[in-house]
Amino acid sequence: MARGEVVRAEPVRILEPQIPLGELPVQWGGLPVVGVDGATLDPLGLDLRGTLLLAGPPGSGRTTSLATLVLAGRRSGAFPRTVYFGPGTSPLLRLHQWSDGATDVDGITQAARRMADHLRMPDAAPTMVVVESVGDYLDGEVDQALSDLAKICASVGHSFVAEGEVSTFTGNYGTTLFPVLKNARRGILLQPDVADGDTLLRTTAPGVPRAEARPGRGYLVRSTSVRLIQVALPEIVQESDPLNVAVGLDPIGVGP
Ligand SMILES: Nc1ncnc2c1ncn2[C@@H]1O[C@H](COP(=O)(O)OP(=O)(O)OP(=O)(O)O)[C@@H](O)[C@H]1O
Numbered sequence: 001m002a003r004g005e006v007v008r009a010e011p012v013r014i015l016e017p018q019i020p021l022g023e024l025p026v027q028w029g030g031l032p033v034v035g036v037d038g039a040t041l042d043p044l045g046l047d048l049r050g051t052l053l054l055a056g057p058p059g060s061g062r063t064t065s066l067a068t069l070v071l072a073g074r075r076s077g078a079f080p081r082t083v084y085f086g087p088g089t090s091p092l093l094r095l096h097q098w099s100d101g102a103t104d105v106d107g108i109t110q111a112a113r114r115m116a117d118h119l120r121m122p123d124a125a126p127t128m129v130v131v132e133s134v135g136d137y138l139d140g141e142v143d144q145a146l147s148d149l150a151k152i153c154a155s156v157g158h159s160f161v162a163e164g165e166v167s168t169f170t171g172n173y174g175t176t177l178f179p180v181l182k183n184a185r186r187g188i189l190l191q192p193d194v195a196d197g198d199t200l201l202r203t204t205a206p207g208v209p210r211a212e213a214r215p216g217r218g219y220l221v222r223s224t225s226v227r228l229i230q231v232a233l234p235e236i237v238q239e240s241d242p243l244n245v246a247v248g249l250d251p252i253g254v255g256p
């Protein structure tokens, strides 16, 4: 270095707490981008095929992350068809024009069976099935229908994403869906406690330190691999309307 030369330090890159999805590339490594990798700070490409469990404590960013996954699958072209199962009060109903869906237990049971028959077909368009508040469906016929659907999605390469608050997974002794999700060992654990990885995905994951516990921050679990991530924001998030992404769109036409 010549004398008198000014050395400019590279700015320190950190894992930002708010990362708009629109500022990230659509794909990374050929996979839909859903956020940023905490170790490399590169965009995070995630293979959305198969089952994915999205869990976290209240306010950890689960609903927003679900929106991000749906939009990431759509905009990358990986999953042009989207199916919503969950409560009829969800802001996700206004996210975009869903291809199909249901919002009550009987409707979800029937639609899941119908969807399973359809997705078995080799010519079925790549479909992402989203189940919001999955803890409400871990019992009886709906649980069975959703677990059959999850297995078909996993075996033929569709996407099955199940979202739930951490505490709703405990005490569901009759469920067949939860073991399907747990044994697949694929998921996003937002702001987990140290025990959550083992309890929910049979994989040890560290807890997120309190100082790091931001919405959308957590661990991506893929089999035994565990990575710190920040899930991207689907759009500018406003306090009063956490999913202000598609205001003006009509609610979905929920199928029969
Ligand atoms: N990926 C993210 N990046 C930055 N901020 C986020 C992210 N996800 C959520 N948030 C913020 O956290 C707040 C809570 O998000 P959200 O409603 O998605 O959480 P939740 O876990 O679904 O909450 P609840 O337990 O009430 O269902 C949002 O209003 C938003 O401000």
Ligand SMILES: [Mg+2]
Pocket: 062, 063, 064
């Ligand atoms: Mg929520």
